[in-house]
Amino acid sequence: MAAIFSPRANVIVAVTMLGAVGAVAGLCLWWFAWPRSDYVRHVGWAIQQPVPFSHQHHVAGLGIDCRFCHSSVERSAQASLPPTFTCMTCHSQIWTNAALLAPVRDSLASGRPIVWARVTDVPDYVYFNHSIHVSKGVGCVSCHGDVARMPLTFKAKSLTMQFCVDCHRDPGPNLRPLAHVYDTDWHRDDATPPPAELMRAYHIGGRNLTECSICHR
Amino acid sequence: MRMGAATALGVAALLLVGGCDDMTKQKKQNPYASRATAPGEVPAGTVQYGETATPVPPVTMALLARGQSEYHVFCAPCHAETGDGHGMIVQRGFPAPPPLAAARPQFVYDVVTDGRGVMYGFAQRIAPEDRWAVVAYVHALQRSQRMALADLTAEQRAVP
Numbered sequence: 173m174a175a176i177f178s179p180r181a182n183v184i185v186a187v188t189m190l191g192a193v194g195a196v197a198g199l200c201l202w203w204f205a206w207p208r209s210d211y212v213r214h215v216g217w218a219i220q221q222p223v224p225f226s227h228q229h230h231v232a233g234l235g236i237d238c239r240f241c242h243s244s245v246e247r248s249a250q251a252s253l254p255p256t257f258t259c260m261t262c263h264s265q266i267w268t269n270a271a272l273l274a275p276v277r278d279s280l281a282s283g284r285p286i287v288w289a290r291v292t293d294v295p296d297y298v299y300f301n302h303s304i305h306v307s308k309g310v311g312c313v314s315c316h317g318d319v320a321r322m323p324l325t326f327k328a329k330s331l332t333m334q335f336c337v338d339c340h341r342d343p344g345p346n347l348r349p350l351a352h353v354y355d356t357d358w359h360r361d362d363a364t365p366p367p368a369e370l371m372r373a374y375h376i377g378g379r380n381l382t383e384c385s386i387c388h389r
Numbered sequence: 390m391r392m393g394a395a396t397a398l399g400v401a402a403l404l405l406v407g408g409c410d411d412m413t414k415q416k417k418q419n420p421y422a423s424r425a426t427a428p429g430e431v432p433a434g435t436v437q438y439g440e441t442a443t444p445v446p447p448v449t450m451a452l453l454a455r456g457q458s459e460y461h462v463f464c465a466p467c468h469a470e471t472g473d474g475h476g477m478i479v480q481r482g483f484p485a486p487p488p489l490a491a492a493r494p495q496f497v498y499d500v501v502t503d504g505r506g507v508m509y510g511f512a513q514r515i516a517p518e519d520r521w522a523v524v525a526y527v528h529a530l531q532r533s534q535r536m537a538l539a540d541l542t543a544e545q546r547a548v549p
Contacts, residue, residue: 234477237462243514261509262466266482285427296415 208332218324219289222275231320231356238312238319238354249301253288256280291325292316298336299389306354308374309347313356314339320356340381344371440502443517445494448525456526459519463511464527472530483507489527497524 206212230236239245241254256279263273279286292315294300306312312319317328329335339346344367345360352358371377379386420426446452461470469476472489479485484507501520504510515523538546 234466234481236466236477239462240466240514247516255513257509258514262478262483264509265484265507266478283430287427295411295413296417297412 208330210330213327213330213332215327215330218322218326219291221289221324222286223272224324226323227319227325228321228323245302245306247303249299249303251302256286292327292331294331297389298387300387307350308343308376309350309353309370310339310343311346311348311353311355311358313358314346318356336387337382340386343376343381344368347371347374347376438512440512440517443521446518446521452522452525453529455519456522456524456529459515459523460526460530463515464523467508471534472527489531491531494521494524494528497527 210216231238238251241258242251243254243258245251256276259273259276260280263276267273275286278284305315315329315331319325319328322328347367347370348355348358348360349364349370365373420428460468465476466478467476467483467486468474468489469479474486474488486506486508498520500508501515501523502510502512511520
């Protein structure tokens with residue numbers, strides 16, 4: 173009686189099984205890694221805005237502090253986007269005929285806020301609070317990157333839970349003296365108090381910062 | 390009996406599927422999230438924004454430090470760190486403000502609050518107690534620039 177399977181069948185079975193295992197493994201890897209990729213998280217994407225606002229010009233060029241526009245950052249969970257009134261503090265006198273700024277003038281005239289596209293977002297189950305971070309010495313740069321070097325604003329860090337938790341496990345190295353929180357060009361040097369000393373000064377360490385309820389409600 | 394178990398299992402599986410919504414986006418009230426829902430007209434019943442008078446805080450080093458910080462953020466772009474009125478925004482074309490002059494504290498407070506001339510008010514950006522800190526710092530800034538050595542006490546001169 174002739175063999176049901178030819179010798180080629182061995183190869184076919186091996187290749188098929190390997191392929192199946194490979195496909196499953198690949199799918200799992202894709203399912204796990206894809207949502208964490210910088211591509212999906214839009215890291216480094218400059219976002220289209222109603223007005224092509226340049227942080228590089230306003231912050232690095234003119235030396236305007238973050239808080240001039242994001243004025244609620246010290247008191248509120250939100251750093252807040254500035255109302256049109258804030259833009260017009262200067263632009264009522266400077267570049268008053270610039271075509272680029274027409275949406276700003278229209279907004280002031282009509283009383284309708286400019287709707288900016290969100291660059292940095294966390295999921296709605298994350299209750300991030302700006303005020304506690306800036307008052308405990310976490311610089312803007314730690315999460316937002318060097319915004320002063322961005323002609324168009326983009327998300328600079330992945331802001332995954334891993335990113336948050338890495339710092340919550342060991343905040344010390346990311347802390348800076350209060351005077352430098354808004355400095356976009358600050359680097360730890362010999363005169364900087366060591367991390368442990370900053371932790372003590374800010375009274376960090378009494379509570380476990382990786383408790384779920386610190387960020388999730 | 391077997392049917393009951395199968396139904397229970399099916400319902401449990403369906404409930405589990407409910408967890409597939411990762412809740413990244415939740416239906417929270419945020420009318421400003423889109424132009425369609427952002428309030429365009431002033432809603433009925435809105436009253437004029439007003440502030441109650443804030444008591445003048447005692448002048449302390451902490452208040453002056455706060456004032457220095459707020460001055461740096463909100464005033465220095467035009468008035469410059471020295472108060473001479475040649476800040477970076479003025480160098481780029483904003484009408485130059487006069488150098489900061491001696492004035493009543495309440496006057497300075499009111500200018501910070503409501504603005505004056507082409508200067509916009511900062512009521513919504515600088516909290517009332519911080520405005521008093523700015524007033525105190527501006528006063529200290531002026532005194533520091535018009536101080537004669539003879540006016541200092543021996544103790545003050547000893548400070549490097």
